[in-house]
Amino acid sequence: MHLKDFAGILPLGDGSTASVEVLGLTADSRAAAPGFLFAALTGTKADGASYAADAAAKGASAIIAARNAALGDLPVPILRVDDPRHALALAAARFYGAQPATMAAVTGTSGKTSVVSFLRQIWAHAGLQAASIGTTGVVAPGRDDYGTLTTPDPVALHLLLKELADAGVTHAAMEASSHGLDQRRLDGVKLSAAGFTNLGRDHMDYHPTVEDYHRAKLRLFDTLLPKGAPAVIFADDAWSEPTVAAANKAGRIVLTVGRNGDFLRLKRLEHERHRQRAEIEFSGALYEVDLPLAGDFQMSNALVAAGLAMATGIKAETALAALEHLKGAPGRLDLVGTTRSGAPVYVDYAHKPEALENVLLSVRPFTTGKVVVVFGCGGDRDKGKRPIMGGIATRLADIVIVTDDNPRSEVPATIRAEILANAPRAIEIGDRREAIRHAIDLLGAGDTLIVAGKGHEEGQTVGSVTHPFSDHHEVRVALTGRAA
Ligand SMILES: CC(=O)N[C@H]1[C@@H](OP(=O)(O)OP(=O)(O)OC[C@H]2O[C@@H](n3ccc(=O)[nH]c3=O)[C@H](O)[C@@H]2O)O[C@H](CO)[C@@H](O)[C@@H]1O[C@H](C)C(=O)N[C@@H](C)C(=O)N[C@H](CCC(=O)O)C(=O)O
Ligand SMILES: Nc1ncnc2c1ncn2[C@@H]1O[C@H](COP(=O)(O)OP(=O)(O)OP(=O)(O)O)[C@@H](O)[C@H]1O
Numbered sequence: 163m164h165l166k167d168f169a170g171i172l173p174l175g176d177g178s179t180a181s182v183e184v185l186g187l188t189a190d191s192r193a194a195a196p197g198f199l200f201a202a203l204t205g206t207k208a209d210g211a212s213y214a215a216d217a218a219a220k221g222a223s224a225i226i227a228a229r230n231a232a233l234g235d236l237p238v239p240i241l242r243v244d245d246p247r248h249a250l251a252l253a254a255a256r257f258y259g260a261q262p263a264t265m266a267a268v269t270g271t272s273g274k275t276s277v278v279s280f281l282r283q284i285w286a287h288a289g290l291q292a293a294s295i296g297t298t299g300v301v302a303p304g305r306d307d308y309g310t311l312t313t314p315d316p317v318a319l320h321l322l323l324k325e326l327a328d329a330g331v332t333h334a335a336m337e338a339s340s341h342g343l344d345q346r347r348l349d350g351v352k353l354s355a356a357g358f359t360n361l362g363r364d365h366m367d368y369h370p371t372v373e374d375y376h377r378a379k380l381r382l383f384d385t386l387l388p389k390g391a392p393a394v395i396f397a398d399d400a401w402s403e404p405t406v407a408a409a410n411k412a413g414r415i416v417l418t419v420g421r422n423g424d425f426l427r428l429k430r431l432e433h434e435r436h437r438q439r440a441e442i443e444f445s446g447a448l449y450e451v452d453l454p455l456a457g458d459f460q461m462s463n464a465l466v467a468a469g470l471a472m473a474t475g476i477k478a479e480t481a482l483a484a485l486e487h488l489k490g491a492p493g494r495l496d497l498v499g500t501t502r503s504g505a506p507v508y509v510d511y512a513h514k515p516e517a518l519e520n521v522l523l524s525v526r527p528f529t530t531g532k533v534v535v536v537f538g539c540g541g542d543r544d545k546g547k548r549p550i551m552g553g554i555a556t557r558l559a560d561i562v563i564v565t566d567d568n569p570r571s572e573v574p575a576t577i578r579a580e581i582l583a584n585a586p587r588a589i590e591i592g593d594r595r596e597a598i599r600h601a602i603d604l605l606g607a608g609d610t611l612i613v614a615g616k617g618h619e620e621g622q623t624v625g626s627v628t629h630p631f632s633d634h635h636e637v638r639v640a641l642t643g644r645a646a
């Protein structure tokens with residue numbers, strides 16, 4: 163391609179600029195190569211402008227930069243724009259040129275990974291070629307890649323969307339993290355529908371206030387989703403109302419789901435041990451759904467997913483019938499096994515206050531004995547959540563074991579102390595493997611264990627080294643090797 167092919171996105175300047183060849187794009191000078199467009203982005207740690215000369219020296223054919231970026235003299239054209247991240251996202255979409263025709267993006271503090279997985283499964287159940295993209299990676303027919311970011315950066319994202327489209331995927335569901343929305347990672351994606359699950363405390367190390375965090379999420383509804391497109395919003399959250407109001411004001415079609423939902427209304431929910439039975443009303447008719455997953459919150463996620471499937475053309479009967487076959491996303495209230503006395507052991511990704519609260523509340527109805535929880539908090543992340551999570555665990559579990567969860571550059575004992583400050587009864591076992599074994603040894607008939615915080619993760623990051631570690635594996639070994 164040539165710069166002139168980016169008309170409408172990038173300023174073209176004179177004829178000589180228009181004919182500049184574009185062989186790729188990047189925002190990282192270390193990945194710059196001959197013929198690449200380099201976007202100089204202001205980041206949280208560095209300023210891309212200071213790497214523009216490096217990128218040019220590596221052969222970058224032009225630099226996308228903010229109007230006020232100080233770049234000095236460069237031997238290549240400089241394309242000044244108001245919002246370089248937005249321009250990069252649109253340019254990446256144009257460069258790769260293809261995406262699955264129907265795409266839905268899901269935001270919210272908790273439940274995104276589960277909803278995109280459920281939506282993919284519903285579409286697939288309806289016979290469509292479907293994919294999901296998010297925290298646990300990319301899943302599509304014949305493809306299952308482990309992921310790193312919840313919302314990939316725009317260049318990686320549009321390369322991926324092109325690969326999926328080329329492989330015949332027509333429907334894709336993706337997670338929209340607040341970082342991703344704020345950093346314009348999805349600005350180039352053409353969306354057919356968007357979903358909202360809930361809002362709680364998260365990423366307070368990145369967003370100055372919870373209102374700012376909510377604003378980042380609202381971009382999905384008032385900026386990225388086209389006018390007249392459907393927004394499926396969970397109706398039973400404290401932040402449902404302002405989200406509905408923003409989507410309405412922006413001219414989107416609002417479809418609410420949940421106990422207070424107008425589109426899909428949850429009329430009744432009965433819990434069994436590892437499943438739940440729901441009565442759902444749609445357009446005056448009642449549907450009985452047997453969801454093969456534990457946890458009220460999974461019903462909420464299933465409703466958002468069913469709403470999105472219906473908003474993208476799937477019949478109510480088909481979408482609701484598909485719920486009966488759903489598999490949970492890996493590491494989301496994932497039943498890994500039971501002790502010989504029948505106590506279930508779940509691995510769950512709750513690493514923020516509301517998620518921990520929800521998961522502990524979810525298992526209470528079918529726990530006749532004690533609820534035991536093993537958890538920690540990540541290093542180099544929001545410190546404010548540590549005592550809050552300590553308090554929640556103390557209030558909602560009978561036995562609390564505080565351990566390590568990716569201490570990163572922090573001193574692990576200090577992180578634990580900050581949790582323990584508000585969890586006086588807790589047992590402290592830094593070594594996560596030992597903590598899991600000890601918890602399993604404590605289980606008796608009727609008890610339930612939740613190992614929270616890592617979910618699908620396959621490593622424990624201490625300092626800058628990630629050691630192989632899987633809660634699933636540790637639980638399995640402890641259950642088969644040692645469980646009473
Ligand atoms: C805090 C954060 O969101 N950082 C993301 C952000 O980086 P940044 O812009 O802040 O980068 P920076 O280090 O300040 O550098 C600024 C610019 O200079 C460039 N640079 C830097 C060094 C150099 O030698 N040459 C060079 O060109 C960088 O490539 C960058 O463009 O933009 C990058 C490109 O899109 C992301 O890879 C990077 O994600 C980092 C790896 C990360 O850990 N992000 C996490 C926090 C994240 O995004 N999480 C969310 C939510 C997770 C959840 O679900 O809870 C996610 O969507 O995954
Ligand atoms: N609808 C929900 N309401 C409250 N808690 C939930 C909900 N769905 C999931 N959770 C809790 O949050 C954890 C993470 O769920 P999930 O991975 O689906 O969310 P996510 O939004 O993708 O999270 P992340 O941003 O960390 O990737 C689950 O393991 C569970 O503990």
Ligand SMILES: N[C@H](CCC[C@H](N)C(=O)O)C(=O)O
Pocket residue numbers: 513539540541543567568615616619
């Ligand atoms: N995407 C989140 C995941 C956190 C998971 C938890 N295990 C931790 O390390 O804090 C983050 O990187 O902040």
Ligand SMILES: [Mg+2]
Pocket residue numbers: 274275296297298312337
């Ligand atoms: Mg996720």
